[in-house]
Amino acid sequence: xxDQNLHELLTDLIQTWENEVIEFKEVNDNFPTSDxxxxxxxxxxxxxxxxxxxxxxxxxxxxxxxxxVGTDYxxxxxxxxxxxxxxSQNTEPxxxxxxxxxxTVEGHRVVLLEIPSxxxxxxxxxxxxxxxxxxxxxxxxxxxxxxxxxxxxxxxDWTAKVIDEATLEHLDPEAIEKAREAYAKKYxxxxxxxxxxxxxxxxxxxRARLTLSGKITRSTLILLGKKESSHLLLPYPAQIxxxxxxKVKAYEHFAPPFLxxxxxxxxxxxxxxxxxxxxxxxxxxxxxxxxxxxVLEALHNCIAHQDYTKNARILVTEHQDKLTFxxxxxxxxxxxxxxxxxxxxxxxxxxxFLAQAMSELNMIDTMGYGIxxxxxVQAKRYFPLPDYDLSEKGVVKxxxxxxxxxxxYSKLLIQNQDLSLEDIIALDRxxxxxxxxxxxIKRLRKAQLIEGRKPNFHISLKVATVADRKAEYIKxxxxxDAYCKDLILEYIRKWGEISRKQAEDLLWDKLPxxxxxxxxFVKVTNLLQSLKKEGxxxxxxxxxxKLNL
Numbered sequence: 288x289x290d291q292n293l294h295e296l297l298t299d300l301i302q303t304w305e306n307e308v309i310e311f312k313e314v315n316d317n318f319p320t321s322d323x324x325x326x327x328x329x330x331x332x333x334x335x336x337x338x339x340x341x342x343x344x345x346x347x348x349x350x351x352x353x354x355x356v357g358t359d360y361x362x363x364x365x366x367x368x369x370x371x372x373x374x375s376q377n378t379e380p381x382x383x384x385x386x387x388x389x390x391t392v393e394g395h396r397v398v399l400l401e402i403p404s405x406x407x408x409x410x411x412x413x414x415x416x417x418x419x420x421x422x423x424x425x426x427x428x429x430x431x432x433x434x435x436x437x438x439x440x441x442x443x444d445w446t447a448k449v450i451d452e453a454t455l456e457h458l459d460p461e462a463i464e465k466a467r468e469a470y471a472k473k474y475x476x477x478x479x480x481x482x483x484x485x486x487x488x489x490x491x492x493x494r495a496r497l498t499l500s501g502k503i504t505r506s507t508l509i510l511l512g513k514k515e516s517s518h519l520l521l522p523y524p525a526q527i528x529x530x531x532x533x534k535v536k537a538y539e540h541f542a543p544p545f546l547x548x549x550x551x552x553x554x555x556x557x558x559x560x561x562x563x564x565x566x567x568x569x570x571x572x573x574x575x576x577x578x579x580x581x582v583l584e585a586l587h588n589c590i591a592h593q594d595y596t597k598n599a600r601i602l603v604t605e606h607q608d609k610l611t612f613x614x615x616x617x618x619x620x621x622x623x624x625x626x627x628x629x630x631x632x633x634x635x636x637x638x639x640f641l642a643q644a645m646s647e648l649n650m651i652d653t654m655g656y657g658i659x660x661x662x663x664v665q666a667k668r669y670f671p672l673p674d675y676d677l678s679e680k681g682v683v684k685x686x687x688x689x690x691x692x693x694x695x696y697s698k699l700l701i702q703n704q705d706l707s708l709e710d711i712i713a714l715d716r717x718x719x720x721x722x723x724x725x726x727x728i729k730r731l732r733k734a735q736l737i738e739g740r741k742p743n744f745h746i747s748l749k750v751a752t753v754a755d756r757k758a759e760y761i762k763x764x765x766x767x768d769a770y771c772k773d774l775i776l777e778y779i780r781k782w783g784e785i786s787r788k789q790a791e792d793l794l795w796d797k798l799p800x801x802x803x804x805x806x807x808f809v810k811v812t813n814l815l816q817s818l819k820k821e822g823x824x825x826x827x828x829x830x831x832x833k834l835n836l
Contacts, residue, residue, distance in 0.1 A: 293390035297397060300343055301353050307333040307420045311348040316359050318346070320373055321414075327374055327402055329418035329425055331382070331411040334404035335436055336419075341385060341404055347397035350423070357395030364389075367398070379412045380646050381656075382632060403632040408439045408447075408639035415477055439639070445595055446506040447640035450519050453503035455488055457516040462544035463488060466511060469546075469648040470495050495647045499640070506641040509590070510648070512543040526600040527586070529555050533607050540600075546648065549586050553579060556605055560809075561690075572701060572799065573806065574668050576689040577610065581661050585673075585685055587650045588657055589614040591642045592683070608690040618683050623675040627712060629659030661687075663708060669697040672715040693718035695746040699736070710736065717744050771797060771814050776823065776834070784831040790815060 300309055310326055312318070323344070330342035347358035361367040367387060375383035388399040405411045410433055412418075417428035470491070471483045483491065492498040497507050508516060509525050517525060527545070529552050531537040539555060541548040560573045589601045594616030602613040620633045636642045645651045652660070662672050671692050676684040691697050696718040700706065706714075713727040717737055723744065731737040731744075738747040771794050778785050778793055785793070791811050798807045815832060818824045825835045 308339050308342040311345045311350045313349050314346050314360050324413040325418050328411050328413040329420050330402045331405045333420050342402045344400040355392050355395050377414050407635050409643050410436045444640050446638040448505050449502040458511045459513045459544045462511040462546045473649045496644045506644050510546045514542045517542050523595045528600050529603045531605045578664050581664050585612045591651050610687045612685045617681050626658040629656050666711045669700045779834050784833045786831045
């Protein structure tokens with residue numbers, strides 16, 4: 288935001304002072320982060336209760352005199368921005384500042400921290416405690432305010448409706464235990480596993496926001512209900528259909544408990560290792576066709592955002608080189624592009640009660656980071672980014688790609704690990720032949736990432752070869768198979784034999800850094816088996832490899 292606009296904003300905040308949603312502090316560099324977290328929780332909750340989009344915590348203004356006095360709080364830009372991560376780690380649901388601004392007024396530095404309002408129906412806590420304001424005082428969020436926020440969805444949220452005839456007998460015991468494990472993992476810094484195991488089922492379900500004051504809701508049945516209990520949701524179906532569209536046709540329907548059945552559906556998807564670079568590259572990079580976290584994030588988002596009143600099922604279609612996910616109900620707030628960078632926090636949810644319960648079980652993130660995370664993971668795997676299609680009214684369609692479009696795009700990402708997500712998004716549009724904004728074109732040209740004339744751009748690899756990055760390139764890509772095989776053979780010639788462990792020790796640091804330990808283990812196996820097939824080595828009685836003389 289330009290300084291002039293920040294000046295006007297600061298003046299407006301001072302003149303239209305509202306104690307509950309604006310806090311001015313005269314602080315120094317030692318101001319505790321824990322206190323900032325408490326104010327964050329309080330101001331976020333108060334903004335929700337007053338139907339404000341955001342609240343403000345302002346450093347460098349005297350609270351009583353409304354006078355600008357300046358602050359030296361975190362003068363370094365990187366250190367100041369790191370506050371976002373610190374806040375997100377201890378708020379629940381995980382949320383952080385929308386923006387952190389700095390402005391200088393008559394020589395005095397002022398820091399403006401923009402706090403998003405708590406989403407409808409979801410209060411924000413700091414280190415497990417909810418806060419609010421009472422005049423200018425920071426206090427615990429009272430039960431009246433807590434209930435007011437949580438009850439915001441009871442009238443309009445389909446998933447919050449209590450099913451009077453439902454009992455604990457209608458819930459799947461395995462799903463309940465899985466929910467306990469997920470909850471324990473999320474709150475490992477607050478509760479021990481043994482503590483959570485001691486809770487009775489009703490106590491656990493209430494604490495995990497899966498029931499409402501001890502009563503089973505539609506959300507409870509969707510996530511934990513037995514398959515045969517689905518009739519309690521009628522006439523509204525809770526069903527996910529997986530369909531294979533290829534030379535071989537197949538399909539299967541999945542019912543609740545969705546906490547378990549989504550993992551079962553994932554196992555249906557053909558997910559094998561593929562090479563994402565051509566054979567003539569330095570060394571092909573092997574990655575799985577689909578990332579498990581990306582697939583489950585997409586599937587769980589469909590569950591959380593489905594409009595169940597439309598009497599439609601969620602569809603997951605597996606094509607030869609892509610997965611599509613479809614759920615009924617238009618994109619609820621904003622557009623998918625708003626969430627790619629991870630800066631936007633939604634204010635409203637179609638199914639707030641269900642979304643909160645899924646968040647408690649680590650199934651989804653309720654602060655708008657899901658789309659950002661899917662894009663980030665796909666970029667780290669050098670794949671095309673996900674695509675959203677909203678052309679069909681009332682339907683959201685997401686495509687996760689399982690193949691490379693343009694090898695140059697993948698090469699560029701491999702050779703330039705420090706590319707920003709903003710640049711990767713623009714490059715993804717280049718490989719998909721989508722139009723670029725003038726700002727994108729200017730930025731990519733300056734960085735020598737694209738060549739050609741508008742609109743016919745193509746990705747350039749000059750940036751990776753102009754700089755002297757040979758050592759980094761080898762570290763990222765690793766040595767080729769022929770070199771690794773020669774090392775194995777040379778070792779055997781010198782020492783007579785080589786064990787599996789010795790082969791790993793020999794090659795481990797020469798394999799690409801992008802491979803995790805499991806992938807490196809498989810790589811060593813493949814190299815040994817390849818030498819065996821070539822007739823160069825054989826496995827001896829002591830399970831050690833020797834030359835095939």
